[in-house]
Amino acid sequence: MTAKVLTVQSVERHKPNPERRLEIPDATLPGFYLVVQPSGAKSWAVRYRINGQPRKYTIGAYPLFDLGAARARAREALQMVALGRDPFVEKKAAAAAARVAEKDRVAHVATIYVDRHLKPNAKPGYAETAAALITNHVLPCWGERRIGDIGRADVVALVDSLTDKGMTTGANRVFATTRAMFNFALARGMIPTTPFLGLKPPLAETSRDRVLTDAEVRLVWKAAEAVGFPFGPMVQLLLLTGQRRDEVGKMVWPELDGLVWTIPAVRTKNSLEHVVPLSPQARAILDAAPRIVGAGFVFTRSGTAPAADYSAGKKRLDSAMLTIANKEAAQQGRDPKAVSMPPWRLHDLRRTCSSGMARLKVTPHVIEAVLNHRSGTISGVAAVYNRYAYLDEKRAALEMWAQHIARLAE
Template sequence: MTKAKSAFTAKWVDAVQATDKRQEIPDPSLKGFYLIVQPLPGGAKSWAVRYKGHPKFTIGSFGAWKLADARKEAGRVMRAYDEGRDPRAEKQEANSGENLVENVLDDFLKRHVKAKNKARTAYDVENTIKREIKPKWKGKRITAIRRRDVVNLLDDMVDRGVPTMAVRTYALLKKLFNWCVERGILEISPMGGLKAPATVAARDRVLSDTELRWAWQAADDIGWPFGPLFKMLMVTAQRKEEVAGAARPEFVLNVKEPTWLIPPARAKNGREHLVLVMPLVVGLIEALPVIDESDLLFTTNGKTTVGGFSKAKERLDAAMLRIGRKEAEERGDDPDEVTIEPWVLHDFRRTAASGMAALGVQPHVIEAVLNHKSGTIKGVAAVYNRHDYYEEKRAALVLWERRVKAIIAAKPRSNAVAFEGSGRKKGVENKA
C-alpha cells in the first residue's frame, strides 16, 4: 500500500496509482484525514475522515474537492465531532431539498435582495438569477457547487460576448455565497480568491445602416416572440429589460399620440418614464398574440416574461449573416468575406442615440428619450427642472422612426437612403 512520508501535496496525490486493492492513505500532517483510492479497474480517488472511533465520513471525490478545500472540510468535520455534533446528519441536512440551488436562490432573493435593495435593483438581480444562474445549476446542491462550476458559468458568458453581464454575475455570486456562509448553509465560499472574469471597457459599438437593415429582416426570420421584441428595441431605444417586461396596461394606444408609461419599479433609475410610441411600435404591439389572457407583451406561458436571450441573439446573428451573404452572392461578391463584428442587444440603444444625434436632436433631449438619470442638465438646475421634454422627445422619436423606416426599406444594392422630411437624398455609408 502506498504511504505518504510528508504532508499531502496536490502533485503527490495526483501521482498515486491505483492497485488491485482498496487503499486508505493517511495524511501525516492531519491525523484522521485520508485519501481513499479504489481498486482497479476504476481506481477512483476520494477524501475521507476517520476520527476518534467515529464512523468514516466521506468528504467527496478527488475531482470535486481540491486538496486545500478537502483539508478544511476535514478540519470542520473533526471540530463537529469534538463539539458533540454529528457531521453526517449535518451533511444529510445540507443535501436536503432546501439546499437545492434554486431553493437557496429563492430564499436569497426574498431575505436579502428584496429586503435590502430598491425594487429596480431587485428586479435586475432576479432577472440575472432566472436567466443566467438557475438554468445552469438547477437541481444541484448548493454545497456541491465548486470553484470550477463558477468559472465555467462566467467563462461561458464571456465567450458569448457579454463580459459586462459576466462581471455583474460574478459580483452577485460573491454576495450569494457570502450570505450562505453567514447563514451556515456553507462553511466556505467557492468564490474565495477568484478574480473578476473580465475587464469591462466602455462600449462604443454602433450598428451600421446595413447591419440595422439585416437585423430587422433577421427579426422577421426568427419570428415571435423575440423578433418583435428586437424590433421594439430598435425603434423605442429603451432598455432590454424594460421592453421584455412590458405589460399592456402600461400602454395607451388608441389615441392621437400613443404612449407607454414605464413604472418606477421597472425603470433602471427608479424614475417613471413616458415613452412616445411610434406607429411602427403600435403595429408591432397590436400584432402580438395574447397568451392565456396575460397582460405581458412578451411571454410564452402567460405567467413570466420570455427568457433565453442569449440563444435568441445567436439566432438573430446567424440570420443576419445569412442575409448579408445572400446579398453578397446576388451582387457577385464573395459571400465568405461578409462578417459582422461582435455586438450586444444594448447596442440597439446606442445606435438609436447616435442616429438621433446625427439627425440634429440635442443631447439633453436624447438623454430624456433614454431616461438617463443625468444628462447635460446637472446640479441644482436638474433638481428644479421638471420639464420632461414631451414635445422634444416626440419629435426625436418621429425622426428616428422615419430613419429606421428608410433604412429597412433601402434596396441592398443602394448606398443612398431616402431621408424623409429633408427634401433631399442623404448619402449613407452602407458597410457591414
Template sequence: MRKKLTPKYLDSLPPAPMKRYEVRDDVVGGLMIRVSTTGAKVWYLAVTVKDRARRIKVGTYPVLSIADARDKTREMLRQIQLGTFEEESEVRLTLGDVVPQFIELYAKPRNRSWKPTERVLTKFANLYDKPITDIRRGDVVKVVDELIASGMGAGANRALAAIKKLFAWCLDRGTIETNPIAALKAPAKEVSRDRVLSDDEIVACWRAAEGESFPFEPFAKLIVLTGQRRGEVAGMRWSEVDLTQGVWTIPASRAKNATQHVVPLAPLAVLILQSLPRFAGSDFVFTTTGRTPVSGFGRLKARLEKASGADDWRLHDIRRTVATRMAMMGVQPHIIEAVLNHKSGIVSGVAAVYNRHAYTQEKRAALVKWAEHVEQIVSPERKAADLAA
C-alpha cells in the same frame, strides 16, 4: 420535497448533480436528509430556536439509521420545548445555507434583476458544503482564477462582486466576524463596450427578425424602434400601452431604475402593436403561454446573428446604437438620456430631483425621427413612395 423515508428510498437517492438537495421526512416534522454532490447523506433538523431558524446536524446516514435519526430528532425537539437544548450542538451555516437567505432577504428586495446574482453565485458551488466561517480568501481566489482561465474575464468580475456583497451582508448580520475577501480586487480589466450597429447591420437584423414567428419578430423590432431594455420590452403589458395616444408607460415597479418611464411610440411602433394577437385573459404583449413574458433572449440573438451575418453584438448594444444615432441626428444629450430613462448623466444630482419635466414631446420627436430613419433604411422603396404621395 417531503417523503415517508425508507432505507430503500434513501439508498436510491443519487448524488446531487450540481447543488445539494434535501428530502424532508413525512413522519417527524423538521427532519430531513441532505444529499451532497459526492453522494454523502446527512441528517438535519430544521427548527426555530429562540425565534431564529436553525438547521441542526443530527448525524450521517447510514451510520445513523432512519429509526435512530427519528428518535434523536424527537429528543432534540423535546429539549428545545423544555429550553434545555444545548445550542453548541447546532451545525454551522454553510455557504449553501447562506446563499438562498442572501437572495431572499437582500437581493430580491433591493434589485429587480436579482436572478443574475443568484446564477453567478453558483460559480462557487464547490464551496457550498463548507461552513461560511471556514471559507478563506484563497478558496474564493481559486474559484475566480478558474473562471479567468476558462475565459470569463468580466464574468469572473461579476462572480467576485456577488460573493463580496454576500460576505459583507453576512458581516453586517453577525453571521461572520471578519470578511476574508473585503479588499479583494477585481481580477480582470474591463473595457466599456462601444459597439454600435451600422445601418447595414440594422437592416440585416430587421430582415432576420422578419424570419421569426410571433412573438420574437415584433419583440425584436420594438427593441430597435424604442431603444428600451430587453427585459422591459419583454415584460410589456397591454395595460401599459395607449395606442390611441401612442404612449407606453413603464411603471416604476418594472423599470430598472425604479422610476416610471413614459415612452412615446412612433407610428411604426404603434402599427406593429396594433397588428399583434392577444392572449385571452393575459395582459402580456409578448408571450407564448399567456402566463409569462417571452424569454430565450440568448437563443433569439443567436438566430438573428446567424440569419443576418452581423456578429460581435448584443441586444443591449441596440440601446447604444439608438443613442448614438440620435446624437448624430442632432438630438440633445439630455433628451437622449430621457429616452433611455437614465438617472445619471447630463441631468443628475439636485437638478434631477427638481427637474420634473418629462420631455415627453422632445422624446416623441426624437423617437419618431429615429423610427423614420429605420423605416427609410429597411424599406427605402416604400418610404420613397410615401414621400412622393
C-alpha cells in the same frame, strides 16, 4: 424488577403496559435499560450517578439501534462516567455545537442573504440571478464550510477555477455577488472580517462601444421581419425605442396607452417610472401583435409568460441576416462567401438608437431622457420631478429616428 440478561429474542418479546412506561434492566451491563413505552415504542437508555446526582442518558430508538449496538453505546457511556465525564452533558453540548455549525455554514448564510436581503431589497430579476450565481458556483465549493473559515486564498481559488472554465464577465459577477454576501454577513456580526478585502474582480471589463452601421440596422430590420413574432417584432421595438431588452421583452398590455408606453418603476433599472412616446412605426408593430385571450404579455407564445428565449431568437436573427446579406451580394454580383457579420448583442441596439439620434442632431439631455438615464445632464431632484419633462422632445426624437430606420428599410 430483577435484572435478566437481555437477548434479541427477549427484546422482541417484551410487550407494552398500557398504563405505564417499562424499563427492563440488563443483567449483563448494570445501568443499561430497554425502555418500552405504553404505545409499544422501544428505546435504549443508561442510568447512572455523577457528582451525587442521578442522570439518564438516552441512546436511541429500537430497532434503529439493535441490542448489540445499544449495549456498546451504553458501555462507552458508563466508561465516561467512570472517568468523571458526564455523557448526558457532552451529548447536549455536541448537539448545540452541531446547531452552531449549521448556522455558520456558507449554505445557511446564503439562504439568509437571499431571503432577508436580496428578495426584499433587490429587483426580482437581479435577486434571481444573484441567487443562481451563489447556488451554481459558490455553494458547490463552500456550502458545507464554516463561513468564518473562508480566507483570501479560497476566494482566489474560486475565481481562478471559474476563469479556467472560460468564464469572463460571469466570473466577475460571481465575485461581486459573493463579496456582497460576505459584506452582509459582516454587517450582521456573523464574521469578524471579510476575505474580499483588497481583492479585485478577476478580469478587467471594458465598456462596449459597438454601434451598428446603417447597413446593419437595415439587415436587422429585414431579418426581424423574416423571423416573425414574437422575437422579430420585439427586436424592431428595441431598435425603435432604445429601451432595455427585458423592458421590451416583458412588456404587458396595460402599460400601453395610445401614444405612450409607461414602464413602471419596478421594471426599470433605476427604479423610476419611465414614459416612452411611441412613434407611428412602433404603434404599428404593437397593433399587429396578436392578442392572446387572457394574456398580459405582449411578446408571448403561451400567453402566461414572456417569450424569453433570447439566445435562440438571436441565433435565428443572425442566420436570417446572413441569408439576406448573401442573397443581396449574389444579386449585386459580389461573392456571397466574402460576406461576414461582425458579432453584436441585443443591448447594442440601445446604443445604436442613442448614437443614431445624436447623428440626427438630437440634444444630449433629450437622448438621456429617452434612455431613462438620471445621470449627466438630468439628475438629482429634477430627475424625480420631471416625470413628463421632455415628453414632446422625446417624441420628436424617436419619430425622427423611426423615420430614419424606415428610409433604411425601403
